[in-house]
Amino acid sequence: MKPTTEADLADMIAGADGPLCVRGGGTRGVRLDGEVLETGGLSGITLYEPGSLTLVAQAGTPLAEIEAALDAEGQRLAFEPMDHRGLLGTSGTPTIGGVVAGNVSGPRRVSVGACRDFMLGVRFVDGMGTVIKNGGRVMKNVTGYDLVKLMSGAWGTLGVLSEVSLKVLPRPEAAACVMIDGLSDADAVSAMAKALRSPFEVSGAAHLPDGAHGASVTMLRVEGFAGSVSYRADRISALYPDQPVRVERAPEVVAEQWVSVRDVAPFHDHGGDVWRVSCTPSKAAELGAMMQADALLYDWGGGLIWVRVPAGVDLRARLGAFDGHATLVRGSGHAKFQPEPDDIAALSKGLRERFDPKGILNTGLMG
Structure with a gap:
């Protein structure tokens, strides 16, 4: 399924009677049971006001198109979203909806914040086919429940993004x-x-x-x-x-x-599994030694460690309990996301039941 309008997207989700695998540009290599629902047909920059540092685009808009428009005005996405294709060996086209859904943030996060910190507003369709809008085109219009940040990093499990509004910044000299x-x-x-x-x-x-x-x-x-x-x-x-x-x-x-x-280029063209470990920076070197890794890359001052290990290695078992979490980025045989503590898991389950009562959106991806 590939809707070309938000209304089409809502109708498709409302009429679904089984799991849907939500996909943007197909660059993240996520494979789930269910019919594929592609958002690439929802494409185009709908508003760009360089003077107010604001951009609005449909979720399926290629990231390259957005970056080209910003570059022409001497601006950029300051959170520096990663391109996963070299690391994962995938093709396709990164989309702005995929960036937001994964809260994809690069090295500059250590100074300016993550993708979610630049989100002004979202439009999305929940698991019942209802169109929901939250936030606005400027920061002062964000009111009520902060679904803007909730949807940033939800990986399509609470709703399917149809449009996003972002704050952009000038490109440095x-x-x-x-x-x-x-x-x-x-x-x-x-x-x-x-x-x-x-x-x-x-x-x-x-x-x-x-x-x-x-x-x-x-x-x-x-x-x-x-x-x-x-x-x-x-x-x-x-x-x-x-x-x-x-x-x-x-x-x-x-x-x-x-x-x-x-883009973690040193890991490209090397086999094995790749993990992404978020941790307390002061503990990074100690954790790195415990990983017995084939290769490491420290980012965010040590708060993020990219790890390459032989296929099948359970990195979470090697690390044991620590202040942080480990995400499996490339590989199989283990859950992609770190299991949540019971209280957080209960909260996450409640949110999914609220926004996706039929349990059809990216089922099983996040627990």
Whole structure:
């Protein structure tokens, strides 16, 4: 099924008598029982006001189309959504609805927030075929229940997005990347914490234990006006007087470096399962050692760890109880999402029963 209007979408969901597998651009590799419901027919930017930093688009709009429109006006999606295709070996076209449904957020989340923090409003169809609108085109219009944030990261289990409204931001004039070579994971986490605590507005903090030349590299990004970027990069470098520090200032190189981090490029073309672990940054190195991984990539100053392990490894069993959660991004044999504590699971179940009483939307994906 591929509706081309919101009314078609509502009719299809209202008339469904079995499970529906909700799919955007098909880039996430999610396979569920049920008839496929594609949102790609709901496409197009319906409102873009650069002066008010606001964009409204139908859920099936290709992400590339939105980024091109923003780029033409010197603007961007500041939360830096990841492209999963290289990591998952999928094709298709990333859509803005898929980004919102998965709350997909890249390295800049450490400084500006996640996708859900840029959401102004949503329109969606619940499991009974009812069209629901929440939020507005500017922040002050968000009233009542905050379904805007609830739908961001719900993975289509509470409703199928038909339209989203987002806040966008200007594209910075310049960027630089401060790099420290050869740090251990523990020292890298400490170095990233020092930079993030500084007043120099770091917009990305990542650590690759196996860098391009086999040695580790810790990366700290700064963005903004050219003069400010140059000054802040130098001041950040001075925070590490006893370390081998270098600074990359070429904008195209810096952009390529952070797209590589964003899309977890070091894991591309390598077999095995891939997990995504959210944790307390100060515990990141300790958890990384416990994983016995084939490869690691630390992002968000250590708050996010990308992990590659042999196929079938139960990473959650290796880690045991910890303050965070592990999501299976690529692989099979284990639940995709970390099992929820009983009280949270009961709340989630109640929400699904409220918004999808027939139990037909992406059944079984999130418990």
